[in-house]
C-alpha cells in the first residue's frame with residue numbers, strides 16, 4: 001500500500017529505456033522536491049526474467065510480473081511507463097486508457113500516424129495525462145534557444161537546419177532486430193530517430209505544414225540471430241526532408257542510423273534576420289549564438305537556462321542525457337499532480353508521427369505532401 005503522499009508507478013518493459021524511466025522517477029523528487037507526491041516503484045512487467053530480476057534487485061520494484069495486464073490491474077499503480085518496442089505501444093496504451101492509468105510512453109508512440117492518433121485521442125477523451133519521450137527538448141540550452149527565438153532575439157526566423165546522425169546500425173554484421181521490421185517498428189530512421197528532430201524543430205520554431213523527402217536503405221540485409229539466414233531490412237536507413245513551417249519558415253532535416261563515426265550528432269541551427277543559433281547534442285551544455293556580426297560565440301550553460309540550476313547550482317561541469325529524462329519524468333508527474341497537460345504529451349507524439357507518415361508518402365510519390373493539423377500539440381511546456 002503506497003503512502004498518502006506517494007504516487008504508484010508501474011513500468012512496462014525493463015529494457016534500456018524502461019530502466020532509465022525508473023531511475024528518472026526516483027530522481028524526480030530529489031531534483032524537483034516541490035512535486036507533491038513522491039514516485040514509488042510498485043510493479044514492473046517484462047517477459048524477460050533478466051529484466052524482472054533487475055527491476056526488483058537493482059531498481060527496487062516491490063513486485064514483478066510477466067503480464068503487463070496484471071500491472072495495469074494493480075490497485076497501487078497510479079501511473080504507467082510504456083517502454084516496450086513500438087509494435088506493442090498501441091495495444092498497451094489503449095489498455096492503459098481502459099484501466100484509467102495516466103501514461104508516459106516512449107517514442108515513436110505508434111507505428112503509424114493512425115496508431116498514434118488513436119492513442120492520443122483516446123487518452124484525451126478519457127481525461128488522462130500523458131508524457132512522451134522527446135527528451136532533447138529538455139536540454140537547458142534548447143530551452144534558452146526557444147526563449148531567444150520566442151522573444152525575437154534572432155529577428156524574424158527564416159530557416160532551420162537539423163541533422164540527426166547516428167551510428168547504432170552502421171555495422172552490417174549487426175543482427176536483424178525489431179528495428180528493421182516494418183510490422184514491429186513502423187518506419188526506420190524517420191520514426192526511430194528523426195521523430196525526435198521533428199519534435200525539436202516544431203518546439204523551437206513552429207508546426208511543420210508540408211514536406212518533400214527522399215529515403216534510402218544502405219544495408220539491405222541482416223542476419224537473423226541463431227539461424228545464420230539473412231533477412232531483408234524493411235525500412236529506411238536514411239532520410240532527407242525539406243519542410244515548410246507555419247509562418248513562412250523553411251527547413252532541411254536529415255537523418256541516418258548507419259553513419260560510421262558520429263554516435264549521436266544531433267545538431268539544430270536556426271537562422272533569423274538578426275542572428276543565428278546552433279545546438280549540438282554532442283556538446284549539450286553549450287549554446288552557440290551569432291547575433292553581433294562577428295560569428296558564433298560559445299556560451300557555457302549558466303544556471304538560468306531551463307532546469308540546469310537544479311542539477312548544477314554553481315554552474316558546474318554540465319548535465320547529461322539521463323538528466324533530460326528526470327526533467328521529463330517531473331513534467332509528467334506535474335501534469336498528473338496539477339491536473340493540466342504539460343508537454344511533451346501524446347498529442348506531440350501524434351504530431352511527429354503525422355510528419356513521419358507525410359515524409360514516407362512524399363518519398364514514395366516524389367510529391368510535396370501536406371501534414372495534417374494535430375489538435376492539442378505544442379501545449380504548455382512548463
Ligand SMILES: NC(=O)c1ccc[n+]([C@@H]2O[C@H](COP(=O)([O-])OP(=O)(O)OC[C@H]3O[C@@H](n4cnc5c(N)ncnc54)[C@H](O)[C@@H]3O)[C@@H](O)[C@H]2O)c1
Nearest residue numbers: 013014015016017045046048051083084086106107108133
Ligand atoms: N527517448 C529516447 O531517446 C529513446 C532511446 C532509445 C529507445 N527509445 C525507445 O524506447 C522503446 C524501447 O526501446 P529500448 O531501447 O528500451 O528497447 P530494449 O530492446 O532495450 O527493451 C525492450 C524491452 O521490452 C520487453 N518486452 C518485449 N515484449 C514485452 C511484453 N509483451 N511486455 C512487456 N515487455 C516486453 C523486452 O523484454 C525488453 O526488456 C522504443 O520505442 C525505442 O524507440 C527511446
